[in-house]
Amino acid sequence: MPTEDGMRPDGRSEAIDRMLRETGPAWQADIRAAGDRVKAAYLPLLLAAPAHGCEVVRDLPYGAHPRQVLDVYRPRGARAAPVIVFVHGGAFVRGGKDINAAMYGNVLRWFARRGCVGINIEYRLAPEAMHPQGALDVAAACDWVARHAAGHGGDPAAICLIGHSAGGTHAASYACDPSLGFMGRHLRALVLVSARLRADARPENPNAAGVRAYFGDDAAAYDALSPMAHAHRLALPTFVVHAEYENPLLDVYATEFAWRMAETRGHAPRHLSLPGHNHVSVMAHFDSGEQWLGEEILAFLESARG
Secondary structure, eight states: OOOTTSBOTTSOBHHHHHHHHHHGGGGGGOHHHHHHHHHHHHHHHHHHSOOTTEEEEEEEESSSSTTOEEEEEEETTOOSEEEEEEEOOSTTTSOOSOSSSSTTHHHHHHHHTTTOEEEEEOOOOTTTSOTTHHHHHHHHHHHHHHHHTGGGTEEEEEEEEEEETHHHHHHHHHHHOTTTTOTTTTEEEEEEESOOOSOOOOTTOTTHHHHHHHHOSOGGGHHHHSGGGGGGGOOSOEEEEEEEEOSTTHHHHHHHHHHHHHHHHSSOOEEEEEEEEETTHHHHTTTTTOOHHHHHHHHHHHHHHO
């Protein structure tokens, strides 16, 4: 039951809950329009969230390209704090670390207020930067974090990489594609949220043009280039998350990725389907009052740190 101020026990407002229930079943009919509705609904909540206790240093370069920059969200007085590195989505061809006045800084601000140093990464986009350049940018950013985390109050031995949507593709490739040679160096843990773990340009994929822009026009090569091909090689502690209402097939691919990891390891990785949420709200809800996914990630990181 909601409280007198219209909040549910899980911290989600009744208005947001109603919007999610209305949007979810129709999500796949028009993901762009539905996504815009979700962003607009969350924006006032995120702008009203407290900003105290967190310092932000913006647009630090980790490479020479104008998009090779990152923001640092750090708790005041932090020392040897866990580090959360976030890679945004955008179907490989759009998006940014700040897609409006609050997202995706909301994610890193939420973690910073809970004692973590948050890093918000920008990266080059297709078609200018085709496969594997997104993963190479993640690698360069993680190298920067490993060198500079301590100077911002972070622990370079406790870096957790979170990738959402296309950002999850780049994060997963960095962590498990042996042809790139990184295999998640510097990382203590990996979180893949609504990630595109298998490249496809199927008719039901509304972002097929973005897949072609990044992976090329030869669909026969997609399987070998996808993180899915290397899931069995992933050695890092990994948390796989998808929303109840996903872009077509992303929930299927997340489940398949977790299964391939489980088949190799002999035990299942953490795998969560976030009820009531969609592909956008799964990240937009951070710092809106609802905390379950954030708390699950913190618990996962604590277990990964041993």
